[in-house]
Amino acid sequence: GAVVSQHPSRVICKSGTSVKIECRSLDFQATTMFWYRQFPKQSLMLMATSNEGSKATYEQGVEKDKFLINHASLTLSTLTVTSAHPEDSSFYICSANGMVNTEAFFGQGTRLTVV
């Protein structure tokens, strides 16, 4: 079946630095990708919708200058957490929809720890 690869699976960074997370669809072209954040012991929160070739659509309350999303190709979307702070520490998951927007496939997730 379709596979979405998310990298890295775990990253520790210093406060004030930036971290880039990649989400790749390995065997299909994804016109739309979603970025979610999961707070400890809680469910997912949708952060933004990433559309290939256009600007991402951010959910209310998500700072677009802090969470930069680039969907430059049909197989790759990146989320960059800029000037990371300890409160950005979380589990980030991407998902990708196929060309006909029928199914969603999830990445393995990235555990970000900001120290």
Add this chain to the structure above:
Amino acid sequence: GEDVEQSLFLSVREGDSSVINCTYTDSSSTYLYWYKQEPGAGLQLLTYIFSNMDMKQDQRLTVLLNKKDKHLSLRIADTQTGDSAIYFCADLSYNTDKLIFGTGTRLQVFP
């Protein structure tokens, strides 16, 4: 690793009840969630159940959890055409603190 499985398709007549099933392998599950995804949209949280509960009802939605068999189901009463979507179950694992998703069940409601 832990796994969550769902049947791929379900087709029901408008007005009937729908039952979507999910099985999981995680023995450290804390919460189990049901999400709905409409075409082109992100996930929408429908409901969730704590792992020590057997049942939770929320308007037209009823969640049943059989912890012994690691089986979760979502029943939608009086299914409407607007309920047509893909439904994902997800397991929040205590051991890894990660959400593990099923493959999704496509629910099609016909008149």
